[in-house]
Amino acid sequence: MELSERKMKILKAIIATYLKTGEPVGSRTISKDTDLHLSSATIRNEMADLEELGYIIQPHTSAGRIPSDLGYRYYVNLLMEENEEMHDREKEREKEHQDLINKMDRMEVVLKNVADKLAANTNYATMISTPQYNEAKLKFIQLSMVDSRRLLVVIVVGNETVKNVIMNVDDPLQNDEVLKLNILLNSFLQGLTLGDINLELVHTMKVQAGMHAGILEGIFQGIVDAIHEADNTKIYTSGTTNIFRYPELMDPDKTTELLDTLVDKKQLVKLVDETVSQEERHGIQVYIGNENQVQSLKDCSIVTATYKLKEGGTGTVGIIGPKRMDYRKVVRTLRNLTDDLDEIFNSEDIE
């Protein structure tokens, strides 16, 4: 059975709207959103027909309509035909895929593999970072007020990495104060690597900064980010869906936030830093709830460990799970894993 021109338009409109919203579509919506200039009543009649023909479905009596499988099928078939012609034209335009075969060196493959295996073994989410050498040196820092409330921080690291951070400040700084901070920062930090900037140094600087000590925090974060950028630290995650095994993390509001954190990885860098900087035996650290830096992971526990390359780089492996994780097993697994990793990376030659 062929559909009338009008029914087709209506069906298409219903599906298009539903694709966007995911909610059942009512007659009024269609009446307004199409250029058919028909009242909702008319649309309703047509919709009743379309339903009888099997193209759309009413989830319940007093709801709008959603496409049936048949409806989708009709839509897709139509689309396919339309698209067929466009193919050649578009072919040229869409050559963005070229980087599909991005170069991953052998080590990165191994790391990804480790993350996968670890996730499979433990049933938690896992992360692993490429080794950090922390060799990039801080070249230059420049503060300036862009207006009365906002402070621009320019950080130059290594050979070419430049990072801009805009910070909001509560009380505006005078020109000479900015100048003083500039001198303070550069005289203390120029030429240093991340490893060189220790808590003692930070403390000394804060004392000297006096009332502006608070601002330093933000600047330090910026420095860390910049150095990582220069360092090209990558983080791989795996087993992120394991999160959903634990109802207490499933709060529908926070679940997306949590996933984003794991997928986005920018946040995870903070964890890596913290671990690398505190090297106890095996570097195994347990962060319970709020003990970790990342706000969105405050209902989780995180166990991290480090592995070392003979050339001096340090990488981080971590497990992210609910607070009620099997700490014993996790710690044991990580300990063995890093032992193995150290062994592998330092004996076998991996280019």
Place this chain on the structure above:
Amino acid sequence: MELSERKMKILKAIIATYLKTGEPVGSRTISKDTDLHLSSATIRNEMADLEELGYIIQPHTSAGRIPSDLGYRYYVNLLMEENEEMHDREKEREKEHQDLINKMDRMEVVLKNVADKLAANTNYATMISTPQYNEAKLKFIQLSMVDSRRLLVVIVVGNETVKNVIMNVDDPLQNDEVLKLNILLNSFLQGLTLGDINLELVHTMKVQAGMHAGILEGIFQGIVDAIHEADNTKIYTSGTTNIFRYPELMDPDKTTELLDTLVDKKQLVKLVDETVSQEERHGIQVYIGNENQVQSLKDCSIVTATYKLKEGGTGTVGIIGPKRMDYRKVVRTLRNLTDDLDEIFNSEDIE
């Protein structure tokens, strides 16, 4: 402040129980499950103390207790000390990690990458299979009744792959019937590859099998599985968490089932087969809802495409999303992608 021996035991019991259940722990539970032989009332008193000390928390007045961050911390620290000694002993035992550095050849890395990129581009879950050559040949099939209701099917494929399937049958087969089926199967199928077994052949066989045609279905599925096993088809998935962007797929009952399907991959093989067998232009197929084979994906739509190697292998790329997916974009993306893949695999030499 040091905890008394008893408080320690109780705290440990609370945490241990909570680790298992994830539910607040009540005094009665502890009273029963520990070997302290104390009544719940006593435990309650101790729990009140522990709460005051900050080790446990009451989510609300009439609930049991859950560990606080401090409580976990206490538990973990204790554990760490205990474990310290055990380390050496365990080190020997746990050498299962050895396969961390499993060999992934260059192509597999590329495929995994493709899945990742595709997921990032489309915001749907993606899958990609290694090329199937479907060259493994069926050597031998042997049916036999193990008891009155269960039929054992032994399938031998290629050089060494043997697969056993046990099927439940409603009415027991007589010995001579089994014999007849055995002859039927072997005479028709011996030496064939998956590609050789077409619908026509299947039909002919069903006709000859007569009333036992139903059994053939199960046998064919077993054959497919066995050949895949011999073929060593691997499937990589990515972006599985994208599923959670679509509330209609989030039904808490089915969400785990859905994830399992995507992670387990055994089910996905069916999709791959279906795609490979139906080669229209570019092999692009759209399965809407129930149109696909996999029960747990019946609320999803799946778009698949094939890529080809010059040596004759065929692989499958697929996108799994909600029925209301952006078909236009997905089809376009897949089309371009497979174009690119064909190009890449067939010009550049990838070992």
Place this chain on the structure above:
DNA sequence: ATTAGCACTCAAAGCTAACGAGTGCTAATA
């Protein structure tokens, strides 16, 4: 010091009523 017993609390589950988006139908209109 421990325990039995009891009144009390409060989240979870179930139940009801009000709400409102959206329908189908009828009668009026062009």
Place this chain on the structure above:
DNA sequence: TATTAGCACTCGTTAGCTTTGAGTGCTAAT
């Protein structure tokens, strides 16, 4: 004849209420 206005009706959703029961804290007895 095709369209539309209008209205009664349906039913999922939400909010408020009650019931239930697990678990507590406290007191008095052992």
